[in-house]
Amino acid sequence: MIPGAPHAHSGLTTGAVMQRVLVAMLPGIAALLWYFGPGTLIQIVLAGSAALAAEALVLRLRRLPLEPTLADGSALVTGVLIGVALPPLAPWWLAVTGSAIAILIAKHPYGGLGYNLFNPAMVAYAALLVSFPDALSQWSGPRPLLPEGAPPGLVDALQRIFGGHDTAPDGFTMATPLELFRENSGLLVQQFYTTHPLLARGDLAGVGWETVNLGFLAGGIYLLARRVITWHAPVAMLAALVLLALLCNDGGSSASQGPPSLHLFSGATMLGAFFIVTDPVTTAASKRGRLLCGLLTGVLVFAIRAWGGYPDGVAFAVLLMNLAVPLIDRVTVPRAYGQPTRRRHHEKAPE
Amino acid sequence: MSQTWTFPGGLLLPAHKHASSATPIRTAALPPELILPLGAAAPLIAVGDSVLKGQLLAAAGSDGLPVYAPTSGHVAGIEFRPQAEVVGPCAVLIPDGAERWIERAAPVDPATRTLPELLAAVRAAGIVGLGGGGFPTHIKLAPAQPIDTLVVNGMECEPYITADDRLMREEAAAIVAGVRLAARLLGDPVRILIGLEDDKPQATAAMTTALTATDGNQKMDIVVLPSRYPAGGERQLIQLLTGRQVPSGGLPQDVGVICINVGTLYALHRALAFDEPLLSRIVTITGGACREPANYRALLGTPIAHLLAASGYQPELCEHLLLGGPMMGTPLANLQAPVTKTTHCVLALTATELPPPRDPQACIRCGLCADVCPASLLPHQLLRHAVARDHRQLERHHLFDCIDCGACAYVCPSAIPLVDHYRVAKAEVRALRAERVAADHARRRFEAHQTRVARQHEERGARHAELLGTSGVDANASASDPVTPAPVATDLVQQARERAGAATPRRAQLERALSAAENRIAQLETQLAALDATATESRRNGLRARLAQARLDGDLARRRLHALPVESPSTGDGNPQ
Numbered sequence: 001m002i003p004g005a006p007h008a009h010s011g012l013t014t015g016a017v018m019q020r021v022l023v024a025m026l027p028g029i030a031a032l033l034w035y036f037g038p039g040t041l042i043q044i045v046l047a048g049s050a051a052l053a054a055e056a057l058v059l060r061l062r063r064l065p066l067e068p069t070l071a072d073g074s075a076l077v078t079g080v081l082i083g084v085a086l087p088p089l090a091p092w093w094l095a096v097t098g099s100a101i102a103i104l105i106a107k108h109p110y111g112g113l114g115y116n117l118f119n120p121a122m123v124a125y126a127a128l129l130v131s132f133p134d135a136l137s138q139w140s141g142p143r144p145l146l147p148e149g150a151p152p153g154l155v156d157a158l159q160r161i162f163g164g165h166d167t168a169p170d171g172f173t174m175a176t177p178l179e180l181f182r183e184n185s186g187l188l189v190q191q192f193y194t195t196h197p198l199l200a201r202g203d204l205a206g207v208g209w210e211t212v213n214l215g216f217l218a219g220g221i222y223l224l225a226r227r228v229i230t231w232h233a234p235v236a237m238l239a240a241l242v243l244l245a246l247l248c249n250d251g252g253s254s255a256s257q258g259p260p261s262l263h264l265f266s267g268a269t270m271l272g273a274f275f276i277v278t279d280p281v282t283t284a285a286s287k288r289g290r291l292l293c294g295l296l297t298g299v300l301v302f303a304i305r306a307w308g309g310y311p312d313g314v315a316f317a318v319l320l321m322n323l324a325v326p327l328i329d330r331v332t333v334p335r336a337y338g339q340p341t342r343r344r345h346h347e348k349a350p351e
Numbered sequence: 352m353s354q355t356w357t358f359p360g361g362l363l364l365p366a367h368k369h370a371s372s373a374t375p376i377r378t379a380a381l382p383p384e385l386i387l388p389l390g391a392a393a394p395l396i397a398v399g400d401s402v403l404k405g406q407l408l409a410a411a412g413s414d415g416l417p418v419y420a421p422t423s424g425h426v427a428g429i430e431f432r433p434q435a436e437v438v439g440p441c442a443v444l445i446p447d448g449a450e451r452w453i454e455r456a457a458p459v460d461p462a463t464r465t466l467p468e469l470l471a472a473v474r475a476a477g478i479v480g481l482g483g484g485g486f487p488t489h490i491k492l493a494p495a496q497p498i499d500t501l502v503v504n505g506m507e508c509e510p511y512i513t514a515d516d517r518l519m520r521e522e523a524a525a526i527v528a529g530v531r532l533a534a535r536l537l538g539d540p541v542r543i544l545i546g547l548e549d550d551k552p553q554a555t556a557a558m559t560t561a562l563t564a565t566d567g568n569q570k571m572d573i574v575v576l577p578s579r580y581p582a583g584g585e586r587q588l589i590q591l592l593t594g595r596q597v598p599s600g601g602l603p604q605d606v607g608v609i610c611i612n613v614g615t616l617y618a619l620h621r622a623l624a625f626d627e628p629l630l631s632r633i634v635t636i637t638g639g640a641c642r643e644p645a646n647y648r649a650l651l652g653t654p655i656a657h658l659l660a661a662s663g664y665q666p667e668l669c670e671h672l673l674l675g676g677p678m679m680g681t682p683l684a685n686l687q688a689p690v691t692k693t694t695h696c697v698l699a700l701t702a703t704e705l706p707p708p709r710d711p712q713a714c715i716r717c718g719l720c721a722d723v724c725p726a727s728l729l730p731h732q733l734l735r736h737a738v739a740r741d742h743r744q745l746e747r748h749h750l751f752d753c754i755d756c757g758a759c760a761y762v763c764p765s766a767i768p769l770v771d772h773y774r775v776a777k778a779e780v781r782a783l784r785a786e787r788v789a790a791d792h793a794r795r796r797f798e799a800h801q802t803r804v805a806r807q808h809e810e811r812g813a814r815h816a817e818l819l820g821t822s823g824v825d826a827n828a829s830a831s832d833p834v835t836p837a838p839v840a841t842d843l844v845q846q847a848r849e850r851a852g853a854a855t856p857r858r859a860q861l862e863r864a865l866s867a868a869e870n871r872i873a874q875l876e877t878q879l880a881a882l883d884a885t886a887t888e889s890r891r892n893g894l895r896a897r898l899a900q901a902r903l904d905g906d907l908a909r910r911r912l913h914a915l916p917v918e919s920p921s922t923g924d925g926n927p928q
Contacts, residue, residue: 004681004682004768004770004771004774005675005677005678005679005680005681005755005757005770006677006678006679006756006757006758006760006761006770007671007673007677007678007680007682007700007705007708008364008510008677008678008705008757008761009706009708009709009760009761009763009766010761010762011706012719012762012763012764013709013764013765013766014712014715014764014765016764017715017717017764068710068712069712069713072712074715112713113712113713113715114713114714114715114716114765115713227719227722228717230718230722280715280716280717280718281715281716283716285716285718285721285729285731285732286721286729287721329732333729333732333747333748333749334727334728334729335727336599336726336727336728336749336752337358337359337586337590337596337599337725337726337727337752338586338596338597338598338599338600338601338726338752339598339599339749339752340598340599
């Protein structure tokens with residue numbers, strides 16, 4: 001094909017877009033490291049390098065050039081997302097297996113970058129969650145609640161991650177706010193918030209967890225400002241969560257599903273809203289489609305948290321929505337310039 | 352100031368306009384030769400003839416309008432010369448430098464002339480849309496529908512180009528006079544809106560002065576709009592100024608608007624007030640490979656190389672030579688191509704100004720393209736369907752509302768040449784549509800033929816009956832003689848109706864598909880046979896692939912037809928069971 005107009009180009013590259021995504025994850029990662037120790041960093045390095053290695057392997061097998069695709073950073077972003085989602089002291093093979101699943105199963109069989117139907121990081125997380133539920137629920141407690149006053153150091157974390165089963169996470173392990181809330185019975189929300197130290201020492205949704213979520217929120221705002229993502233999906237998802245939480249909040253009885261702040265600032269809410277639901281490859285194409293996608297993801301996340309079998313539901317909700325995206329894309333084609341408006345369209349229809 | 356609206360999407364582009372907008376319009380020196388495309392019409396001059404400025408050379412050029420000699424001189428040849436995009440018969444005129452005009456009648460005050468006279472004069476002057484559209488102005492000025500708004504396009508939104516900007520600074524009064532003439536021809540629209548981008552303060556000032564200086568009874572408004580590509584696109588400007596959207600596939604006049612470029616209005620004024628045909632236009636010559644970027648008043652037919660040379664063109668620095676702007680221009684391969692009525696800019700860009708295109712990468716559906724699309728399309732979805740050649744989805748995603756502005760490809764982080772994909776897809780869909788029309792036409796002709804044969808047969812039968820003097824029953828019997836067992840005419844007509852109409856939609860559809868496929872096979876076979884040795888392998892393979900596809904389509908339709916339950920012609924409704 002002879003290259004035609006336009007001849008000018010903005011100079012923006014896919015690599016630059018991915019770089020901005022990585023930069024935007026820094027505040028959230030920093031909060032994770034502060035509250036939960038350097039384990040997350042090790043998980044990120046593990047998952048990131050495994051993702052790159054898997055990507056290189058597939059590219060080699062598919063006889064595609066390595067350099068442009070590895071350099072665009074998409075595999076790295078997938079790996080980092082997996083690393084962030086894993087418990088900081090999870091054994092090393094979890095991160096490696098996760099990255100391998102993401103790249104080898106969720107990404108390339110569909111055609112590689114841009115063609116995968118499901119978000120690779122979420123496929124990996126969901127696969128690990130159903131295969132190794134125990135290992136995935138071993139989150140250590142946040143810094144202020146630990147008896148030593150600090151999470152395990154780098155050497156300790158390395159030993160635990162690479163040490164094998166006999167040094168499985170022990171005293172550090174602590175339930176996450178969402179897990180706590182699931183197990184709540186017989187306490188009013190008010191009482192629950194004051195009696196449990198994790199929630200009592202936080203302002204919104206548990207000490208540590210709320211800061212991590214605020215960190216990812218900050219990163220999300222950066223992505224919005226750099227126009228890497230649009231507001232539609234995240235705002236719709238968060239709005240759905242808040243609305244449903246309010247709707248199910250019967251004045252704070254023990255049967256309520258938790259206040260909106262708990263749903264907004266705990267678990268993977270902000271990571272999901274700004275880094276997962278916005279994944280361009282697997283979300284809807286149009287703005288209206290993205291609104292719908294975000295909204296339904298929020299509904300599913302809340303439903304899984306409130307009535308499902310898992311304390312958090314971002315990964316499953318996202319995967320279910322990914323499945324619906326082709327259909328959403330079909331019904332949300334925007335009206336192009338000069339096309340009849342919907343009303344005029346209906347008036348014409350009987351002809 | 353009148354109300355303005357916005358259009359979706361759009362881009363802020365680096366303007367690069369100062370290089371050429373700073374200097375006044377220069378008049379290019381007479382080139383050694385002028386190349387004047389003649390179109391298909393027979394020239395009215397012969398080689399060796401002396402011609403005068405403004406003398407008619409051919410009754411109709413490639414745009415269907417008369418071709419004039421832009422200056423005096425002699426005709427050195429009538430031959431095939433390459434133009435920017437085509438090669439065609441051209442008159443080669445060697446100027447004599449005397450600039451002797453042909454004898455002209457003294458100009459008549461346009462105010463005293465009737466509208467048909469004025470329109471005829473616009474046509475005779477050979478004026479077309481000079482903003483790049485090239486649409487004949489006398490047709491635009493005689494709309495079939497009532498016009499309430501005249502939009503004057505002085506936006507010039509593409510980077511580098513400053514031809515309209517300079518013209519407005521220097522000839523504002525003439526442009527305003529042209530606006531008044533156009534308004535009169537359009538039956539004095541209620542509103543006249545002059546759209547200008549906010550990066551042209553001098554032009555705006557000049558136009559404002561010209562407006563206040565003339566005391567027309569017509570109210571005109573200058574509306575300054577933010578610079579945002581492609582705000583100067585006709586459809587976008589109409590939306591910005593009136594809030595109306597030109598219907599898809601329609602014309603501005605469908606919403607009561609006519610939009611004319613300032614350069615065209617200037618030419619209109621010259622033509623009607625001075626009886627001057629369109630002999631020259633303003634061309635921007637700019638880019639980093641030109642030492643002295645400037646605008647030129649260039650005679651039509653001036654070789655582009657001549658203007659480039661005047662601007663200090665440095666071929667060794669030039670990486671891209673474009674006809675038009677960086678967003679919608681086309682690569683210019685031949686420097687000897689002449690300036691035509693639609694040549695508004697020649698861009699000689701260096702490698703630093705315009706780096707060579709990167710290799711395209713996979714689309715990550717980031718949606719930046721959809722954010723900037725002024726037609727509210729989903730370029731990433733269009734790409735997907737264009738690659739898959741899913742024509743139904745392409746039309747559902749309004750491929751044909753794409754205006755080729757290039758905003759999507761400009762922002763694409765994967766450097767995908769989106770507009771190229773759309774151009775190919777549009778050509779494919781158009782070809783298929785034409786094929787379908789041709790097949791339908793053939794089918795209708797065939798049915799008409801069958802009906803005719805049947806009627807003749809019946810008439811013959813009736814004549815036989817008359818001659819034999821037998822009863823009507825016998826006539827019918829003789830009509831269905833065993834040699835040619837033609838069905839009764841009414842049945843045939845009925846069948847034809849059923850085939851064409853909705854009586855048996857499935858069968859009709861399949862038959863249409865079958866005949867379309869057979870047509871396509873025949874066409875492709877001839878095309879394939881007609882390919883000579885110079886045809887590229889990819890073209891040959893493309894034809895072969897399409898042929899194979901057509902055969903598959905035909906087989907499928909045939910098999911499905913056979914599988915349909917056979918219906919007797921007597922069951923009029925013919926509903927498939």
